[in-house]
Amino acid sequence: MDKKSFLKAGHTPTLLAAFLYFDLAFMVWVLLGPLGVQIASDLGLTHAQKGLMVATPVLAGALLRMVMGMLVDHLKPKMAGAIGQVIVIAALAVAWKFGIHSYEQVLILGLFLGVAGASFAVALPLASRWYPPEHQGTALGIAGAGNSGTALAALFGPGLAAAFGWVNVFGLALIPLSIVFVVYLVLAKDAPECPPAKSFAEYLKVLQDKDSWWFMFFYSVTFGGFVGLASSLTIYFNTQYGLDPKMAGFFTAACVFAGSLVRPIGGNVADRIGGIKSLTVMYVLAAIFLSIVSFGLPEAWMALAVFVCAMLSLGMGNGAVFQLVPQRFRKEIGVMTGLVGMAGGVGGFYLASSLGYSKQVTGSYQAGFLIFAALAVAALVGLTAVKSRWRTTWGAPHLTSAKI
Numbered sequence: 001m002d003k004k005s006f007l008k009a010g011h012t013p014t015l016l017a018a019f020l021y022f023d024l025a026f027m028v029w030v031l032l033g034p035l036g037v038q039i040a041s042d043l044g045l046t047h048a049q050k051g052l053m054v055a056t057p058v059l060a061g062a063l064l065r066m067v068m069g070m071l072v073d074h075l076k077p078k079m080a081g082a083i084g085q086v087i088v089i090a091a092l093a094v095a096w097k098f099g100i101h102s103y104e105q106v107l108i109l110g111l112f113l114g115v116a117g118a119s120f121a122v123a124l125p126l127a128s129r130w131y132p133p134e135h136q137g138t139a140l141g142i143a144g145a146g147n148s149g150t151a152l153a154a155l156f157g158p159g160l161a162a163a164f165g166w167v168n169v170f171g172l173a174l175i176p177l178s179i180v181f182v183v184y185l186v187l188a189k190d191a192p193e194c195p196p197a198k199s200f201a202e203y204l205k206v207l208q209d210k211d212s213w214w215f216m217f218f219y220s221v222t223f224g225g226f227v228g229l230a231s232s233l234t235i236y237f238n239t240q241y242g243l244d245p246k247m248a249g250f251f252t253a254a255c256v257f258a259g260s261l262v263r264p265i266g267g268n269v270a271d272r273i274g275g276i277k278s279l280t281v282m283y284v285l286a287a288i289f290l291s292i293v294s295f296g297l298p299e300a301w302m303a304l305a306v307f308v309c310a311m312l313s314l315g316m317g318n319g320a321v322f323q324l325v326p327q328r329f330r331k332e333i334g335v336m337t338g339l340v341g342m343a344g345g346v347g348g349f350y351l352a353s354s355l356g357y358s359k360q361v362t363g364s365y366q367a368g369f370l371i372f373a374a375l376a377v378a379a380l381v382g383l384t385a386v387k388s389r390w391r392t393t394w395g396a397p398h399l400t401s402a403k404i
Contacts (some may be wrong), residue, residue, distance in 0.1 A: 010130035015142055017188035018123040021081055022146025024180045025119035028088060028173055029057055030150045032110055033231035033352075034157030034252065037238045037245040038166045043103055047239075051356015053103070054231040055349045056110035061117020062345020068121035069338020070203060076190045077126035081119065085181045088116045089174060096171035117227075117345060120144075121338040128326055128333055129191035133402045134271065137323030141267025144322060147315075148260035150230040151253045158234065158249035203335050211394075212336065214386055215325055216343035218279065221379045222317035224347015225286060225372060229311065230256045231352045236365065241300035251304050259311030259318075266319025274403040275324035276387045280380065282317035286310055287376035294369035327402050328394050347375075 032039065033054040040050045071080035091112035100106050127143035128136060160169045206212050233255055237248035270278045289310035297303045321340070329336040351372050358368035395404030 010127075010135065010139060011189060011191070013187040014130055014189050014191075015127050015139060017184045018127040018143040019146045020180045021085065021184050021188075022119055022123040022143060023149040023152070024146075024177050025085070025088065025116040025123075025149065026147050027149035027152045028092065028177065029061055029113055029117040029119075030054075030227065030231045031113065031153045031157060031169070031173065032057060032106065034154045034234045034245075034249050035161050035166045035169060036235045037158070037248065038161045039100075039106060040235070042166075043106065045103060047360040048356050049103060050235055051232070051353045051359075053106055053110065054235065055228075055352035055356075056107050057113040057117060058227055058231055058345050058352055059349035060111045060114020061120075062114075062342045062349060064114050064118035065121040065341040065345060066335075066338045068118040069125075069335045069341075070200075072122055072125050072338070073335060077122050077129075078184075078188045078190050081122040081126065081184065081188070082181075084115050084119055084122060085177070085184065087112065089177055089181065091115070092170045092174055092177070096167060096174070099167050118341075119146075120341040120344075124322065124337045124341075125333050126188060126190070128337075129193050133327060133330075133400055136326040136402065137267035137269075137271035137275070137319060138264065139267075140322040140326070141264030141319040144263045144267070144318060145260055147226065147263065147318075148257060150227070151256035151260060154230070154234060154249045154256055155253035156249075158245040162246060206329070206332050206335055206339070211328055211386075211390075212339060214382060215321065215328070215336070215340050217382060218379050219318070219321045219340045220343040220347030221286070221372075221375050222279075222282065222314050222321055223341075223344030224349075224351055225290070225314040225376070226256075226259050226311060226318060227345065227348035228351025228355075228372075229307065229314075230259070231348065232355050233307065236355065237300060237303070239359065240296065240365065241303070243300060251300065254304060255307045255311045258308045259315035262312055262315040263319045266316035267323050268319070269316065270320040270323035271403065275320045275327075276383065276390065276404060278320040278323075279317055279383060282313045282320060283376045283380040283383065285313035286317065287373045287380070289313065290369050290373035290376065294366045294373065296364065296366065323402070324395075324404065327400055327404060328390075 095109050131139040233252040234248045237243045237251045293306045355368040
């Protein structure tokens with residue numbers, strides 16, 4: 001990539017604002033996962049309840065991404081993002097002020113934290129609309145690297161909960177959220193190329209295109225695997241290997257940092273060699289590593305090494321998917337980001353909840369991991385089936401400067 005060309009092509013302050021907004025939003029989106037051990041202990045939760053607790057924000061975020069995608073097209077990205085941040089800040093303030101005293105209350109908080117997960121449908125169009133096709137993978141990779149916020153939650157959440165109590169972590173989170181909100185308002189700027197708002201029927205129309213369903217499925221595996229593991233691994237390391245919450249959080253943070261930091265690399269690699277080729281390799285690797293870890297490795301450090309490799313594959317895959325989406329649906333990028341992001345969140349909800357149910361029903365996490373590995377194989381088969389058509393239609397060299 002020509003760095004000077006990239007810097008001249010877009011709007012760097014907006015790209016930075018999109019990254020910071022995304023980063024902090026993702027930090028609070030998965031916050032119940034790193035705090036899950038302490039919350040489950042205080043509220044007396046079962047394995048299945050723990051799985052559903054950490055999966056609820058993921059599902060809520062998935063469904064709300066469609067809503068945020070519509071707001072992006074009607075209000076423009078900057079305003080939609082500002083509204084989302086205000087809702088999340090208010091929900092955390094209420095939880096901190098009045099406390100969480102039951103399983104039902106923690107699920108309700110999870111629903112509001114889903115608004116933070118929906119930030120995906122704002123941050124990516126906010127950045128994407130500033131950049132030409134040949135820089136889409138890199139730009140969206142940088143903005144999407146905000147999913148590193150999930151690592152911040154795992155890194156600091158359990159330790160802060162041990163020191164101040166898990167309810168007070170919600171209040172502490174308000175400090176960086178408020179700072180980033182102000183920075184966002186100052187730096188973010190809507191691109192001149194903002195397509196006109198669409199009717200609801202037009203939103204549904206994009207679903208008539210079979211390519212939209214393929215992208216939704218592909219992302220449900222890459223991002224679903226990433227966020228599902230990010231939400232679940234603290235509880236997994238605590239339950240499977242007896243690590244204390246703080247150490248389990250450190251192990252989780254290492255895995256999540258790996259997956260999030262390579263997302264820009266995944267986008268850049270896809271810009272260089274093509275998203276299809278990059279994504280093919282990532283599905284193969286993800287399926288292999290998830291299968292290996294399903295057998296319950298004897299030592300925690302062994303599981304950590306395999307999870308890091310799995311997250312590297314999934315993170316690179318996230319970048320590759322979003323190198324392709326703007327090439328196929330540039331005019332519908334707002335709604336497609338919402339739809340594809342929604343599918344990714346649904347995949348994450350499935351993985352996080354199925355791990356808890358697998359443990360409760362069978363006494364092992366193996367079934368949950370193996371089924372998701374099978375989904376990665378299914379995605380690989382699907383990608384192989386459509387790649388020739390994509391490369392000879394919308395991805396043909398005479399139609400786009402980007403490599404497909």
